[in-house]
Amino acid sequence: MTRIAFLGVGHLAEAMIEGFLRDRQELPHLALSPRGHGPKLAKRHGLELAERNDALVSGSDIVFLATRPGDAIAAISNLPWRPEHILVSACAGVPLAQLERAAAPARVMRIMPLTAASLGASPTTAFPSFPEVHPLLARLGPVIALENEAQFETATVSAAIYGWVQSLIGLGRDWSVAHGMSPEAARQLAATTFVAAGRMIAERPEPVETLIANLATPGGITERGLAVLSEHSVQEGWTAACDAVLAKLMDGSAGRCP
Numbered sequence: 001m002t003r004i005a006f007l008g009v010g011h012l013a014e015a016m017i018e019g020f021l022r023d024r025q026e027l028p029h030l031a032l033s034p035r036g037h038g039p040k041l042a043k044r045h046g047l048e049l050a051e052r053n054d055a056l057v058s059g060s061d062i063v064f065l066a067t068r069p070g071d072a073i074a075a076i077s078n079l080p081w082r083p084e085h086i087l088v089s090a091c092a093g094v095p096l097a098q099l100e101r102a103a104a105p106a107r108v109m110r111i112m113p114l115t116a117a118s119l120g121a122s123p124t125t126a127f128p129s130f131p132e133v134h135p136l137l138a139r140l141g142p143v144i145a146l147e148n149e150a151q152f153e154t155a156t157v158s159a160a161i162y163g164w165v166q167s168l169i170g171l172g173r174d175w176s177v178a179h180g181m182s183p184e185a186a187r188q189l190a191a192t193t194f195v196a197a198g199r200m201i202a203e204r205p206e207p208v209e210t211l212i213a214n215l216a217t218p219g220g221i222t223e224r225g226l227a228v229l230s231e232h233s234v235q236e237g238w239t240a241a242c243d244a245v246l247a248k249l250m251d252g253s254a255g256r257c258p
């Protein structure tokens, strides 16, 4: 049985562990590092809690790294890595070369899951892609394998967009409540409208532009709203926000700041 370890057990690791535990059939052995949410989750789910990180690493095959980015290299340095180990880093902005140096001779891959892993609904980007890890990530949602690290950094902007979309959903809920809807109905409507929009584009074969054109009929409500958003430069603002996040990932400052 594959032995999986989590080094750094905070918000993201908790979501991933909950995702793994949704189906306990053929579940690999899971062990957790001792800090953060580790003791609480080990007790709640009956998982192994390591006393120290060196014991955690020596007793495992695949190690998920989910410390804050600025703690990542210190956390994996001077541990008993073997060539058979796979280190899977979820730490935003921490480059492969630094991880490989600190965890030599282990093989290293980078992933970027979302907290929707807890629901089995996280699109998880990966580079490079190791076949041993793919089935594990697939338990958390669709896996998107990328071809190089530059593509991976671009794709990591989506992890920030995930939060912006939740913020937009909150805005939509607040607007609907201010205009008379009940908070629960407004929350469900705002959230499931985003889910519906995403599913149409993810699951239908038509080009995105065709799907939008089908909605934005001349003189209709979608067209009117898109025009107002354009007057407020919302599309430019969105692109500028994506550019700013990518720049932060590329200049290394995402790795220094949590």
Ligand SMILES: NC(=O)c1ccc[n+]([C@@H]2O[C@H](COP(=O)([O-])OP(=O)(O)OC[C@H]3O[C@@H](n4cnc5c(N)ncnc54)[C@H](OP(=O)(O)O)[C@@H]3O)[C@@H](O)[C@H]2O)c1
Residues within 6 Å of the ligand: 007, 008, 009, 010, 011, 012, 013, 033, 034, 035, 036, 037, 053, 066, 067, 068, 069, 071, 074, 075, 090, 091, 092, 112, 113, 114, 115, 159
């Ligand atoms: N949160 C998300 O939605 C999300 C999504 C995608 C990727 N990520 C990435 O996931 C990583 C973790 O984010 P997070 O939000 O889960 O952070 P978090 O809640 O702060 O969790 C990080 C955990 O790592 C622990 N830790 C630090 N150094 C350690 C060490 N040497 N040994 C054992 N444990 C150690 C911390 O313990 P202490 O509290 O004791 O310091 C803390 O419990 C980040 O690198 C982030 O870029 C996060």
